Amino acid sequence: MEAYLPYIWAVLIATAVALYVILDGFDLGLGILFPFARRQEHRNAMINSIAPFWDGNETWLVLGGGGLWVAFPDAYAAIMPAMYLPVIVMLLALIFRGVSFEFREVARAGQRRWDYTFAGGSMVAAFAQGVILGGLLQGVTLVDGRFAGGAFDWLSPFSLMCGLGLVGGYALLGATWLIFRTEGSLQEYSRRQARILLVLVLAFIGVVSLWTPLAIDGIAARWFSTPNIYFLWPVPFLTALLALMVWRGLAQKREVRPFAGSVAIFLLCYLGLGISVFPYIVPPSMTVVDAAAVPASQMFSLIGVVFMLPVILGYTGFVYWTFLRGKVVVGESYHAH
């Protein structure tokens, strides 16, 4: 059992981060689309569509970060200083984004100000998350298992491109979420946005997929060597298939399919990244086994996860079920709290 613990935890944290990326992804995506909304009523409807959920969604980020510390303290202690500036910038952006939900309701006359911080915070947070991902993929300088690099090691054309890619990806999730949750003019407008964003996101996926194996040693070998390539070719193939499904879903004015397809595309890309880096948790040298907490700690926390995660998923599902009935209507007043 002890030998499996680091792998179990790797899967758990990967799951928490995946849930974060999907759930907060459409929240942040709405923020990214905010400046392009045509009317204030549209913005209000956009906010209404995520207001009951955003707080719970963001908690997965705490579980991702906290879980990393719990299960892989050495990885947490290496990644966070290495990504110091983008992490802090992301946190500050999330502060602006988070308080804007409440402030824009109370502020009334000053509402526009908090619309800007909502949009700006969402964009910067998404961009910073992409930069962190890119920075991590290109590797962290370690000496004796501790960070030993410079303040701007994460900064490269590749990481900046990952940042832009994630902004586009979240925007696609946000647009397809709005197709799912709204109707009328806002839905129609989101559908047009989603088409453009889908093309953009596919372009980014293509560039990143080619750039990663070229720029980073080991990733090319992982994907293109035999026998791996026989197992791995369905990943890009499925991505293309899903993209087609989303495109046709948009054309046929389907409401759920574009969102579901976009989520699936995200998950496949995420799986692709996992394939590229596993078993390294801090590329290029620290594996999940190197970074693991002592078995007593991993085991103790795992017991908590085994009992609590089903409960958490249960009541999260319940809250979604409660608030997902019926569409969010444009022009309707804000939630009555």
Next chain:
Amino acid sequence: MEFDAVFLSRLQFAFTIAFHIIFPSFTIGLSAWIATLLVLWRRTGEIRYRELARFWTRIFAVSFAMGVVSGIVLSYQFGTNWSEFSRVVGNVVGPLIGYEVLTAFFLEATFLGILLFGWNRVPPALHVTAAILVAVGTLFSAFWILSANSWMQYPAGHLVENGIAVPDDWLAVIFNPTFPLRFAHMVTAAYLTTAFVVIATGARHLLAGIRPDHAMTMLRMGLGMAVVLTPLQLVFGDESGRDVLRYQPAKLAAIEGKWEAGTDGPVPLVLFAIPDDAGERNLAEIAVPYLGSLIVTRSLDGGFAGLKAFPAADRPPAVLPFFGFRIMVGLWGVMVVVAFAGAYLWWRGRLATARTYLRGASWSWPVGFLAILSGWVVAEVGRQPWVATGILRTSDAASPIGAGQVGATLVLFVIVYAIVFSAGIVYINRLINKGPTPERASPAGVPHRPITAATSTEPPGPTGAAELG
């Protein structure tokens, strides 16, 4: 004092946690207060309780949002600024924080959605349950964070292997010696903080003539809470102090302003002084003989070690714990006066008309916050020079990063927090001044209504319309 990465990281952490602690210490009590109001509404059917619950829920929403966003910062700062801390004690402290996320954060954040947006969308019983679960979640959160912090004060249940703390006995880790009383002390402080915000709001509304019946309910309930909790807090605080004597004698010496190494009594109580770390003495000391012995050891001639009994490198700086403690106790005195004067007026039936008292009480809202902040200064500065006592010194706990980036982000934090939190306080103040919004007499809370129905139960009065923006 050098402006190196360690010092700047300490400054940054002190700044971000001081801002953060304000909100959870308010929302722990506030969520319990809202749950109580909703339970009272369900049991008595009095619409006043529901209106009050709704009024406070708006304030809760703004406070909670600020607590959440400033809390996420902390969960990442352990790594960004204190990576050696994360590495050395992560095996023990990490899982405690992990349990906080699993048992508390999701519970609070998810049921908050129902509490805020479920007023007319879910059955009332479910809505009340959600309010209770949010309150329980905040308590779970306090439980784990106090457990982790108390472990850092006086670690237990662990072994040190290759310089890394590893767990040996999880029950001993969680229920470490100073945890039970510190938890009781903190939760009581949080409830008191909220009680005084409620008292101050009730007093302000009475003076301004905003819905006087509701204001009296707030005042009475707040005073009832404060009258019970202020004496109780004396017991918890005093017993906590005895834990400090037992487990952190250097911290106690700093709090008491005692320098002499010897443990001979009797020890006077230093009311005021300016502790001088370099000269190892107090300046301008005013002291009462025997009282120090009496309070600390419960006997007239008992003694305890002074700061000189500890090597200079193992002593906390004396000034902040010394003054922090006196400010905290002084604020407690203010709370006692407000609580018992109010209770007396209530008993004499003069509470509603005692304008001088009400004016004073309306200014009492910050006492709890200030007492908590000064108490935390005592606890955290008094723990120095250790971040985890006996295991890791603060000076060895920081990340291997340059002072430049820490300084830059410190400036960013100050700017962002100044904007966000001053706006938050302005908005909370605005919500408080608006007062509870009237509702129709029988909000039976029919489930499965579309969200538009939530608004149709509101009368079209100016406040109702404004609220819905």
